[in-house]
Amino acid sequence: MESRHLQMISLGGVIGTGLFLSSGYTIQQAGPIGTILAYGIGALIVYLVMLTLGELSVAMPVTGSFHVYAERFIGPGTGFVIAIQYWLTWTVALGSEFTAAGLLMQRWFPHTPTWIWSAACIMLIFTANALSVRFFAEAEFVFASIKVFAICAFIAIGMLAIVGIIPIAGYEHAPMFDNLIKDGAFPNGFMPVFATILTVNFAFSGTELIGVTAGETRDPETAVPKAIHTTLWRLVLFFIGSIVVMCALIPWRQAGVGESPFVLVFNSIGIPYAADIMNFVVLTAVLSASNSGLYASTRMVWSMGHEGMIPRWFAKTNRRGVPMLALCAAMAGGLLALLSSVIAASTVYLVLVALSGLSAVVVWIAIAYCQIVFRRRWLAAGHTTDELKYRTPGYPYVSWAAFILCTASFVLVIFDKEQRFALVAEIVFIVICYAIYYVQAWWRRQRLARSSADVREDFADNM
Numbered sequence: 001m002e003s004r005h006l007q008m009i010s011l012g013g014v015i016g017t018g019l020f021l022s023s024g025y026t027i028q029q030a031g032p033i034g035t036i037l038a039y040g041i042g043a044l045i046v047y048l049v050m051l052t053l054g055e056l057s058v059a060m061p062v063t064g065s066f067h068v069y070a071e072r073f074i075g076p077g078t079g080f081v082i083a084i085q086y087w088l089t090w091t092v093a094l095g096s097e098f099t100a101a102g103l104l105m106q107r108w109f110p111h112t113p114t115w116i117w118s119a120a121c122i123m124l125i126f127t128a129n130a131l132s133v134r135f136f137a138e139a140e141f142v143f144a145s146i147k148v149f150a151i152c153a154f155i156a157i158g159m160l161a162i163v164g165i166i167p168i169a170g171y172e173h174a175p176m177f178d179n180l181i182k183d184g185a186f187p188n189g190f191m192p193v194f195a196t197i198l199t200v201n202f203a204f205s206g207t208e209l210i211g212v213t214a215g216e217t218r219d220p221e222t223a224v225p226k227a228i229h230t231t232l233w234r235l236v237l238f239f240i241g242s243i244v245v246m247c248a249l250i251p252w253r254q255a256g257v258g259e260s261p262f263v264l265v266f267n268s269i270g271i272p273y274a275a276d277i278m279n280f281v282v283l284t285a286v287l288s289a290s291n292s293g294l295y296a297s298t299r300m301v302w303s304m305g306h307e308g309m310i311p312r313w314f315a316k317t318n319r320r321g322v323p324m325l326a327l328c329a330a331m332a333g334g335l336l337a338l339l340s341s342v343i344a345a346s347t348v349y350l351v352l353v354a355l356s357g358l359s360a361v362v363v364w365i366a367i368a369y370c371q372i373v374f375r376r377r378w379l380a381a382g383h384t385t386d387e388l389k390y391r392t393p394g395y396p397y398v399s400w401a402a403f404i405l406c407t408a409s410f411v412l413v414i415f416d417k418e419q420r421f422a423l424v425a426e427i428v429f430i431v432i433c434y435a436i437y438y439v440q441a442w443w444r445r446q447r448l449a450r451s452s453a454d455v456r457e458d459f460a461d462n463m
Contacts, residue, residue: 015147019203019239020282023246024261026196032247033185034193036240042200043236045409046207048402049364050228051392052371053208058390059374061220066208068303070366073373080437081430082366083304085359089205090297091330092356095337097290098122104283107276118338125290126331129298132320136295143288150281151238154262158245161269168249169268177248187252195416201409204235205360206289208367209296221389290334297330298323354422355429361410362426368403372396 027035062068066086071079102118109117128139160166164174186193246261249268260282266274302323305314314326340348375395378388385391392398413423 015144015151015235015238015285015288019151019242020260020262020278020285023243024250024264026199027243027247027252027261029188030192030196031183031185031187032180032243032252034188034190035196035243035247038193038196038200039203039240039243040236041197042204043232043239045201045402045405046204046235046364047232048398049367049406050207050232051394052368052399052402054225054228054390055388055392056367056371056374057224058221059378059388061224062303066363066367067300067309068307069370069374071307073370073377074366076441077434077437078366079307080304080309081433082363083300083309084433085430086363087297087300087304087330087333088352089356089359089363090293090300091333092337092352093293094290094297094331094334095339095341096353097286097293098334098338099341101283101286101290104279104286107279121287121290122331122335125287125294126327128291129294129327130322130324132322136291140288140291140295143284143291146284147281147288148234148238150262150278151242154265155238155241155245157269157271158249158265161265162245162248166269169270175248177244179249179251180244180247183252194412195418197409201361201364201406202357203239206292207232207235208360208363209292225390294327294330294334297333298327301326301329351425354419354425357419358410358413358422358426361406362430364406365403365410368399368406372399372403375399 026038029035030038056069060069067079067083069079070082098118098121099114101121102114102116105112105117106114129136157166161168162175162177168175242262246265249265250261254264260278262281263275263278266278271277301310302315302317304310305312305316305323305326314329315323316325317323337352340352371392375385375392379385410423413419
């Protein structure tokens, strides 16, 4: 993969239905200024994490990198937990995206069953990942480009409407930015802003895909740092730029009540077929997110097989360099998540979604801490920072800031009643993962001891 692929893959993993569909609800909760502030803080946290990831990815460009770093710099148990956490994040996302694709197609084909379109999406995404890494990257480049073009067009057209160049329904003069502060900076108080920051962290999860792809990237020393910087700035522009346009053109109390804010703005400006256009854009967003998600999940399964955490045949690749067994296992996980979203949505799937939401933050915490330990060991081994081809700027302050802010985001979930269940579920899941690892390690030691004893007995008998 090249730098352009890396940038679009990272964007594709982040920009999804959360921006196109759920952003209006976020604005309703925190108000215009509160939402902008929350996304700004969230972007800062993610940027700090990505700066630490850049140093690790360039120094050790391995596929499915996170758990390898955690295993090496924290401990093998933590490496196993991080691998399972990140795999779960994308597996649950796959189930959600497949469901969403089927529902979106219902707009144009209301008399066909939803599952048919979900199945078509599954086959398309599986094929894109199965053909080759290059084919996957090109497919993701196309999917993500459509989203990026739609957001840029939305911001550009919206700004023209804001300053009065393009007329918009409901306004006799240029709306400007009065709606941003019409009811005060924080119309619902400051606490909803705090809850929104937690949601924003989840919205930005996916940028760390840069680390997953490092092992399959041409010239990671140049491509990874470039992708980190350009991706984060584009995300800030796309997310905050879109929200500013939404809030300026739509009174915040009306945002996201029953329709996408993008559709509301396009309809108000008088763009024909606005709902169909946005339905197509959201569909490509779903395909893009599921494409990136299946890739990330596959590489994590491959990496666990490569490291011996699961049977090593999961690490086998075909002549095109695609780990087909890992791909099938990742898709099976997505299909199970899809099945649970239909059959046990109120129990199993609810727990999976809760775990998935906080798992990304746990991975960020591990990334920041691994970079701190890596730099210490690098210097202790007699190396100098000048030998590093990419260095986290502002070390150790940037690294510790990333670790502390991510940890705070994780712990402070307890103050949000809506997400408190997610925190409890995540902590229980982490404990279970550690227990599985140590039971597995104990069993391996017992089996090795029995094998050694059998060898000694055979040797004694032969004497």
